[in-house]
Amino acid sequence: MKCSSCQFENPPSARFCGQCGRELEAEDKGLFTWLTTSAQPGLAGKAIIALKLIGAFYVSMMLLGVLLYGF
Numbered sequence: 001m002k003c004s005s006c007q008f009e010n011p012p013s014a015r016f017c018g019q020c021g022r023e024l025e026a027e028d029k030g031l032f033t034w035l036t037t038s039a040q041p042g043l044a045g046k047a048i049i050a051l052k053l054i055g056a057f058y059v060s061m062m063l064l065g066v067l068l069y070g071f
């Protein structure tokens, strides 16, 4: 992972730049990162992702309802 400050190439697992110490920013994947970020690996992580997807779907349906029916 390349440091955005000094362009030093750090190992992919590094959280901080080995040269200037700046915190390395994860590649911006936005919603995808939010959906797949989970502390627990395996089935529990997949369950959390599923819950997040359901939550996002529910919220968007609610917003759509507000837009369509005005309540």
Ligand SMILES: [Zn+2]
Pocket: 003, 004, 005, 006, 007, 008, 017, 018, 019, 020, 021, 022
């Ligand atoms: Zn750096």
